[in-house]
Amino acid sequence: MLLSASEWAIVALSLKVSLVAMAATLPVAYGLAWLLARKRFPGILLLDALVHLPLVVPPVVTGWLLLILFGRHGPIGSFMEDHLGIVLVFRWTGAALAAAVMALPLMVRAIRLSIESVDRRLEEAARTLGARPLRAFLTVTLPLSVPGILAGSVLGFARSIGEFGATITFASNIPGETRTLPLAIYTGLQMPGGEEMVTRLALISVGLSIAALVASEWLVRRSGAKLGQGGGHVL
Amino acid sequence: MSSEMSSEPIFEIKLTRRVGDRLIDLNAISHAPLTALVGPSGAGKTTTLNCIAGLLKPERGRIVVAGRVLFDSALKINLPPEKRRVGYIFQQGRLFPHLNVAANLAYGEKLHAPEERWITQGEVVQFLGIGHLLDRLPVTLSGGEARRVAIGRALLSAPKFLLMDEPLTSLDAARGEEILRVVERIRDELALPVLYVSHAMTEVERLTDSVIRLEA
Numbered sequence: 001m002l003l004s005a006s007e008w009a010i011v012a013l014s015l016k017v018s019l020v021a022m023a024a025t026l027p028v029a030y031g032l033a034w035l036l037a038r039k040r041f042p043g044i045l046l047l048d049a050l051v052h053l054p055l056v057v058p059p060v061v062t063g064w065l066l067l068i069l070f071g072r073h074g075p076i077g078s079f080m081e082d083h084l085g086i087v088l089v090f091r092w093t094g095a096a097l098a099a100a101v102m103a104l105p106l107m108v109r110a111i112r113l114s115i116e117s118v119d120r121r122l123e124e125a126a127r128t129l130g131a132r133p134l135r136a137f138l139t140v141t142l143p144l145s146v147p148g149i150l151a152g153s154v155l156g157f158a159r160s161i162g163e164f165g166a167t168i169t170f171a172s173n174i175p176g177e178t179r180t181l182p183l184a185i186y187t188g189l190q191m192p193g194g195e196e197m198v199t200r201l202a203l204i205s206v207g208l209s210i211a212a213l214v215a216s217e218w219l220v221r222r223s224g225a226k227l228g229q230g231g232g233h234v235l
Numbered sequence: 236m237s238s239e240m241s242s243e244p245i246f247e248i249k250l251t252r253r254v255g256d257r258l259i260d261l262n263a264i265s266h267a268p269l270t271a272l273v274g275p276s277g278a279g280k281t282t283t284l285n286c287i288a289g290l291l292k293p294e295r296g297r298i299v300v301a302g303r304v305l306f307d308s309a310l311k312i313n314l315p316p317e318k319r320r321v322g323y324i325f326q327q328g329r330l331f332p333h334l335n336v337a338a339n340l341a342y343g344e345k346l347h348a349p350e351e352r353w354i355t356q357g358e359v360v361q362f363l364g365i366g367h368l369l370d371r372l373p374v375t376l377s378g379g380e381a382r383r384v385a386i387g388r389a390l391l392s393a394p395k396f397l398l399m400d401e402p403l404t405s406l407d408a409a410r411g412e413e414i415l416r417v418v419e420r421i422r423d424e425l426a427l428p429v430l431y432v433s434h435a436m437t438e439v440e441r442l443t444d445s446v447i448r449l450e451a
Contacts, residue, residue, distance in 0.1 A: 121327075121329055122331060122332075124290050124316070124329075125325060125329040125331075126331075126342070127289075127290070127315070127316035128290070128316045128317070128319070128322075128323040128389075128392075129317075129343030129388065129389070129392040130317045130343050130346035130347055130392050130393070131342075131343075131346055132315075132317055135346070139342070140331060143333050144332070144333055
């Protein structure tokens with residue numbers, strides 16, 4: 001299938017936004033997943049609800065909340081602009097932030113399942129063998145939760161590729177900057193004679209999502225088989 | 236094993252710990268290098284071992300092994316597990332599933348300074364006859380093989396004493412006999428204090444006449 005140069009640019013932008021969103025969210029998602037899986041503290045239910053909020057709130061509302069917080073007059077946005085010189089609204093980095101927030105709950109869920117499946121008694125064994133808590137985490141918990149990290153990353157990537165509502169609200173629909181695949185498809189639908197481009201981009205978009213899901217399942221099965229845990233179904 | 240000559244006890248275990256609605260209240264002293272801890276299922280044998288290893292905190296008490304105070308509620312001493320120098324052989328082995336046998340054996344060894352270690356990986360491999368297993372992942376080991384690797388991993392972590400939690404569980408008679416011989420050699424050749432948990436008196440009578448009883 002032949003895409004025009006501008007259509008390839010849309011695919012490339014989508015990949016860039018999604019990869020950055022995924023990579024930036026991963027450590028945050030792992031930390032949250034670990035807290036939710038391993039710790040009991042007051043407010044844990046509230047934290048759990050906050051993490052899951054983007055999953056249940058209309059994406060346009062999430063985008064609007066991002067605009068309030070990270071907009072140029074928002075508390076975080078104005079601080080970042082004044083002190084770090086970073087502006088997110090109407091930039092591709094803003095699209096990545098929107099995608100990251102939308103991907104976060106899915107990534108936390110996949111990683112959390114995988115941390116919960118790590119036998120805590122293995123961590124205890126590591127402690128009796130001389131490992132301090134941090135080392136026990138790095139040498140036992142972290143490697144054993146790799147299936148969840150892989151599954152969560154691919155899932156977060158796929159979710160980012162498809163992100164529409166929060167992105168168009170927060171980062172707008174700017175060609176070459178924030179017009180990712182879904183936004184380009186939406187724009188094509190509004191244009192007379194845009195059907196062919198829409199078809200091509202839609203097929204690309206479906207192909208990317210299927211590839212991501214297959215990759216995720218394959219990675220999970222492979223690491224699961226290596227650890228003798230059978231096939232994983234983290235999704 | 237004579238148990239009357241030394242005035243310094245090897246195991247001094249006084250502890251109170253509630254588990255659910257059961258109260259474990261133990262006050263025992265033993266002078267024997269190999270001491271058995273016996274009692275019916277649910278009497279708190281594993282809980283007691285976990286308290287000695289530092290994985291559980293007793294509500295109060297005092298735990299001293301071979302002259303080292305591991306826990307003393309009155310003196311506010313509570314060493315973390317990694318400082319207790321314990322070789323804990325768990326009932327289910329608990330080998331690290333993502334590491335091969337050689338890496339499992341080396342795990343605790345690497346966490347201790349050379350001057351703290353008293354046995355090498357080569358010696359452990361020979362002592363337990365596990366040289367042919369070094370490249371294998373734990374999931375591929377038989378029950379008896381996994382048990383021997385777990386013992387090796389504990390010995391290499393430079394322990395000053397061992398806790399063995401029913402090490403014959405789920406082994407057939409022949410494999411159980413192998414492990415029992417290993418325990419006898421640990422007692423006779425390594426001179427390492429061992430607290431051996433079991434509910435089988437035949438096994439215990441063969442190993443030691445120094446027995447601590449936990450009532451249900």
